[in-house]
Amino acid sequence: MATRFVAFGGWLSAVALCSVPSAPVHAQQAQPSSAPVVQPGAPGTPSRRLPSSTTATAPQRSQADVEFMQGMIMHHGQAVEMTALIPSHTENKEIRSLGARIGLSQADEMKFMKRWLRARGEPVAMTMSAAMPGMPDMDRSGSPMPAMPGMLTSKQMEALRQASGAEFDRLFLTGMIQHHNGALVMVKQLFDTPGAGQDAELFDFATDADNTQRAEIGIMQDMLKEKR
Template identity: 90%
Template sequence: MTVLLLSVSATAVYGQQTQPSSSPVVVQPGAPGTPSRQLSSSTTAQAPQRSQADVEFMQGMIMHHGQAVEMTALIPSHTENKEIRSLGARIGLSQADEMKFMKRWLVARGEPVAMTMPGMPDMEKSGAPMQAMPGMLTPKQMEALRQAKGAEFDRLFLTGMIQHHNGALVMVKQLFDTPGAGQDAELFDFATDADNTQRAEIGIMQDMLKEKR
């Protein structure tokens, strides 16, 4: 009788050990600056649908990056400041590479690279669309940057690029605030990286401005 009891007890213990100790944990990553959240273990993984906000974000960010590249292209002929030259080269190269990525992302999904907005004049001719996008320098600001040299150029470049970077942060926030947007894995990683990088560069440029005062 004792043997039978021991046998049953051993079986019960063994059965407990083979069962998982807890249910699987499903975690949904949060947008930049927000924590991740734990979902129910019954949550079913589904491939996110591409939203129109995703497409417009990429198209708009290509235009946005284009102006930053234009700003950095002025540096070699407008200032001898080594810090500005180094920073500008880094920003110019990284944003040019990101523009290539965004274009590939759009083409791979059968979307146009350029943003089409009815009734909006061509950006290259009038510069008007630049004003509608967060952080974009106005034609007047760009002209002032082109005309400046030396220390004045450095100041205008830094203040202008801080404004520009802050606009990009707004664009990322607007993307993640849009229901159903920003779920594409490649887009999520890109937007998150862009947010982190531009925040870091804003800090660097703010410090450079303080040193000039």
């Protein structure tokens, strides 16, 4: 019996040795499959499931990202200017509450955008006219730039400054709806640009801005309906 046991044990050892090269293959097959990789979609678009073999790579910064942030700082600046008129132009509590919320949130977002640009060694201002109100916007070639989407004209801003009471309320709501819709266009243009909007911080900011301003547009539209 002892002799047979040794022989049997030797046979087991031989089998084990022969099986060593294939062991890792069996071990890999036994492991559970990796979790799928989900790529978030831009606002209004679904997420995508990517192969589990997908590896993360740091996206290159797009010039469109930089210009979006610079432009949005200027865009937000006008909204803050509009809300600053509220305390001296209307007693409407709803307008005052809404304006305070918009003014504070957009002022905070401007600080974030400036930090984002400075951290990447980019200038905060898109053009010299950003620091000199009233001067026409110029592109790098010195040609006039088209107005950013939703921005109120100088005539609209002057009419807002001259109005008061119910007329101010109406002009403020219609003007801010126009302004917010312009911001939505800017976000869409960003995500429609190949290679843009992939920076994680910028993606989160642009998505949140899109959601917030859509909600505020709905609130302001309801407020206008109540005034009719």
